[in-house]
Amino acid sequence: MKSMNHHHQQSPPDHDDLGQEPINWTTWLNDNGPKLLLYARQQCRRDSDAEDILQEALVQLVRAVESGDFRGQPAQWVSYAYTAIRHRSMDRGRHHDVRKNYEEKLQTIMEEEDHNSMPWLSCAADDEYLRDGVEKLLKQIPAEFSEVIVLKIWGERTFQQIADILGAPLATVSSRYRYGLQALRKLLENNPIEL
Amino acid sequence: MDPEEAITPSNISATALPAELNSRLAAAMTAASNEVRSTIQIEQLLKRFSPATMSLSTQIRNQQAIKQARSKKASRHAFFPRNWTTGLAALLCVSILSTAIISMSQFKDGTTSAAFENSLVSRNVIESKPVQDLQWKHGESPQRSYEVLYEDSFVIKNDNTTIIITVPNKTRVSIEESVL
Structure with missing residues (x-):
């Protein structure tokens, strides 16, 4: 069955209403998309969910910026997008939690396989042999630790910004980062990879 | 002060503390130093990687989503x-x-x-x-x-x-x- 949604055609404006520089979203997406997708992957069980959530977060950001509802500076857009990704993945996680039948269990197995199939990280050719090992370690430590590590190292957020994104105290965030690195170190001691 | 220098056991005055306590303190600080050093090594290891680039289809999909979100906003402005x-x-x-x-x-x-x-x-x-x-x-x-x-x-x-x-x-x- 086909459904139709009508809305009037209008070409997008090249400038915002305040006469400021035009926003080049393509450039912004190229610069920030990979790190946002990495965070979405860290938050979701499935890559397909991560991609959906990233898209929804981007649309939310663009609407907030273009409508003037978002009062912050462009430098804060990334943090806004991280927060949107987090909230949406939490909502999706709750949705997943309420379904616990056989099909769900079967799907979980498929999700785990999917989860492990797409690379989270890229690196120079010399380090390629390390990539799998590092990704596996990141997936083994508690999610609350890896979340902070992803935001700090690859999201290039400060601890204060991470605290704002997670809605957690600054001390908690820095502790999680430290514990996360320690957990990685212990895993490395038990399963050494040649550096 | 160099942080590495600050946690080196040799910085501790041997005359200020009893020998046994000094020794235990030095051992604890050495352990802490090693832990800090290995934690820094982990951090450096992680920094050798960067987020995987988006696939072309993901990129196009998100560009289209942004474009659509912008045109919807323009449509709203036409009425309000x-x-x-x-x-x-x-x-x-x-x-x-x-x-x-x-x-x-x-x-x-x-x-x-x-x-x-x-x-x-x-x-x-x-x-x-x-x-x-x-x-x-x-x-x-x-x-x-x-x-x-x-x-x-x-x-x-x-x-x-x-x-x-x-x-x-x-x-x-x-x-x-x-x-x-």
Whole structure:
């Protein structure tokens, strides 16, 4: 069955209403998309969910910026997008939690396989042999630790910004980062990879 | 002060503490130093990597989503302009148009018909062409956007008179398409 949604055609404006520089979203997406997708992957069980959530977060950001509802500076857009990704993945996680039948269990197995199939990280050719090992370690430590590590190292957020994104105290965030690195170190001691 | 230097056991004064305590403290600080050093090594190891680049399809999909979000915003502004002078002008135009329509619905006998109660609307598709590639989300039917030029005919009837108003109407339509 086909459904139709009508809305009037209008070409997008090249400038915002305040006469400021035009926003080049393509450039912004190229610069920030990979790190946002990495965070979405860290938050979701499935890559397909991560991609959906990233898209929804981007649309939310663009609407907030273009409508003037978002009062912050462009430098804060990334943090806004991280927060949107987090909230949406939490909502999706709750949705997943309420379904616990056989099909769900079967799907979980498929999700785990999917989860492990797409690379989270890229690196120079010399380090390629390390990539799998590092990704596996990141997936083994508690999610609350890896979340902070992803935001700090690859999201290039400060601890204060991470605290704002997670809605957690600054001390908690820095502790999680430290514990996360320690957990990685212990895993490395038990399963050494040649550096 | 160099942080590495600050946690080196040799910095501790051997005369200030009893030998046993000094030794235990030095051992603890050495352990802490090693831990800090190995933690820094882990951090450096992680920094050798960067987030995987987005696939081309993901990139295109997100670009299209952004584009759509922007055009929806532009559409909203067309109806609800934020600038009050533009809003006032739009209100004036609507008022003039309403007056014109009401005057058109006055008939020869001088009565004002309740024309809109009897009005009919017919719609002919003049032209239809796809303007965007398929958009889809996982778990949903894919969508394609079309630009459709309609010709809308408003037929206003009275006992004696029939008025037909034809208005071209260009609309963008999103249609869900099922994949076999």
